[in-house]
Amino acid sequence: MTSTRIVRIDHRAWNDAPDHVGASTPVAELEEGKVLYFPELRFALSDAETRLLDPALVDPKRKNISLNATTGKLTGVAVEDERRNAIGALVRRYYETTRHFLDRLLPGYASHLHAPTTSLRLHRIGTWKMSWRKDDTRLHVDAFPSRPVGEQRILRVFNNINPHGDTRQWRVGEAFDTLSARYLPQMPAYRPGVAWLLHKLHVTKSRRSAYDHFMLQLHDRMKADAGYQRDGLQESIEFPPGSTWICFSDQTPHAAMTGQFMLEQTYLLPVSAMAHPERSPQRVLARQVAAAH
Numbered sequence: 001m002t003s004t005r006i007v008r009i010d011h012r013a014w015n016d017a018p019d020h021v022g023a024s025t026p027v028a029e030l031e032e033g034k035v036l037y038f039p040e041l042r043f044a045l046s047d048a049e050t051r052l053l054d055p056a057l058v059d060p061k062r063k064n065i066s067l068n069a070t071t072g073k074l075t076g077v078a079v080e081d082e083r084r085n086a087i088g089a090l091v092r093r094y095y096e097t098t099r100h101f102l103d104r105l106l107p108g109y110a111s112h113l114h115a116p117t118t119s120l121r122l123h124r125i126g127t128w129k130m131s132w133r134k135d136d137t138r139l140h141v142d143a144f145p146s147r148p149v150g151e152q153r154i155l156r157v158f159n160n161i162n163p164h165g166d167t168r169q170w171r172v173g174e175a176f177d178t179l180s181a182r183y184l185p186q187m188p189a190y191r192p193g194v195a196w197l198l199h200k201l202h203v204t205k206s207r208r209s210a211y212d213h214f215m216l217q218l219h220d221r222m223k224a225d226a227g228y229q230r231d232g233l234q235e236s237i238e239f240p241p242g243s244t245w246i247c248f249s250d251q252t253p254h255a256a257m258t259g260q261f262m263l264e265q266t267y268l269l270p271v272s273a274m275a276h277p278e279r280s281p282q283r284v285l286a287r288q289v290a291a292a293h
Contacts, residue, residue, distance in 0.1 A: 005034045005172050005252070006237055012040045014097050017104035026105055030155075031279045033176050033251040035237075042242035043097065043159045043263060049090050050163050052083060053261050055122045063128055065120040067091040091118040091263070098157045098265040112273035113155070117266045124260035125168075136256050138223040139173050139232060141281070142249040143215035148208045152268040153280060154250040160241050162261040167238040170245075173253025174233040177284050180218060182228075184288050187217040211282045214289070215250065222253070251281050 007029045011018035020026075026036055045053075057078055058065055065076040065087060074088045095118045103110040125137065132138070142154050160168045173179065190210040199207040208216075222228060234253070239245055247254070271280045 004235060005175075006037050006235070007034050008037050008039065010040065011038055012042070014041065014043075014101045015104075017101075027108060027275050030106075030246065030248055031274055031276050033248065033279075035172060035252060035254075036246040037237070037239070038244040038246075039240065040242065041159075041244040043094060043161060043244070045090070045161060045163070048086065052087055052090060053122060053161070053163060055124075055127075057083060057087065058122050063121075063123065063130075065091065065122070067095065067118040069095045069116040069118060087120065091120050094118055094159070094263045095265055102155075102157070102267070108275060109155075109269055109273060112269055113267040115152075115266075115268040119264040119266070121262045121264060122260070125256055125258055132223055133220060135223065138229055139171060139234060139253050139255045140219050140222050141176070141179070141215065141251065141253055143212065143219040145216060146204050148204055148206050148212040149250070149268065150206075150209045150212065151271045151282060153248055153271060153274070155246070155267045155269050156249045157244065157246050157265040157267075158239070159244045159263045160239050160259065160261070161263055162241045162259065165241060166259055166261075167240050168259030168262060169236060169238045169257040171234045171236050171255040171257060173255075176251045176253075176281055177288075178233075179222075179253055180214075180281070180285055180288060183218050183221045184214070184285070184292065186221060187214060190214065210289070211285060214285050215281065 009018050009026075029036060059076045059078045062076040065074070067074050067088065069092065074084070074091070077084045077087055095116055099113070099116065102113065142156075143149075158168075162168070190213040195204075195208040195213065198204045236257075239259075271277045271282050274280060277283060
C-alpha cells in the first residue's frame with residue numbers, strides 16, 4: 001500500500017490518554033477506518049492468570065470464551081471448578097480496563113458505548129475447523145448474521161497476551177468506500193419481506209436493515225473472492241505480545257493470520273454519536289446504493 005492505515009501511538013498507561021500529536025485525533029483516525037496501534041500498552045497477567053491460557057478450558061462446541069458484561073453471563077468455559085471464576089474475573093478486568101481507557105481516549109464516545117462483549121481467545125489461529133464464511137484468515141469486515149446492528153458501529157479493542165513471545169499477524173485492507181464500490185454492483189437488492197421472515201423465524205434476533213443486508217453480502221463476497229484475498233490492496237503487520245490495537249472492525253478490512261492467546265473487547269456505538277457520521281459504513285453504503293439507482 002502507498003500509505004499505511006496503521007497509526008502507531010507510543011503510550012503505556014491504561015489509566016490516562018496519550019497526548020495528541022499533530023492535527024489529527026484518535027477519533028478522526030478511527031472514523032477514517034485506520035487502526036490505532038499501541039505497541040507498549042500491555043495488559044499484564046498475574047502468574048495465576050497466565051496458567052489459565054489453556055485451550056482445553058474452552059468448551060469444544062465454542063470457538064472462544066465470552067463475557068456479556070451487562071448481564072454477567074460467561075459462556076464457553078469447559079470447566080465448573082475455581083478456574084471458571086478466575087477466567088470470569090480476568091475477562092471482566094479486561095472489560096473494565098478498556099472501558100476506562102476509551103472514556104479517556106475517546107471522550108466524545110464515552111456515554112454512548114454499549115452492549116460490551118469480552119472475548120478470551122485461546123486457540124491458535126488455524127487449529128479451529130470452520131467454514132470459509134467463519135474463516136477470519138480471509139480479509140473481511142465484520143457483520144453478524146444473526147444479530148443485525150442497524151445504526152450501530154462495531155468498535156473493538158485487541159490485546160496480545162501471548163506469554164511465549166508469539167506475535168499476532170494481521171492483514172489490513174483498503175479504505176471502505178473503495179472496497180464497497182468494488183462489490184456493490186454484484187449484490188442482490190435488499191428485500192424487506194425476507195428480513196421480516198428471517199426475524200419471524202428467529203433466524204435473526206431483530207429485523208435486518210438494508211445496511212445489514214449489504215454488509216453481510218460484502219463480508220461473504222470478500223471472503224469468497226480468492227483473487228481479492230491474494231491481490232487486493234493490503235498491508236501486513238505483526239502485533240507483539242503486550243501490544244494493543246483498536247479499530248472499527250465493520251469498516252477496516254482485516255484478517256488474522258497467525259497467533260495465539262488474545263483478549264478482545266467489543267462495543268457498539270450509535271452512528272449518531274460519531275464525530276463524522278458521514279464516514280460510517282452505513283452512510284457510505286446508503287450514498288452508493290442511491291447513486292446506483
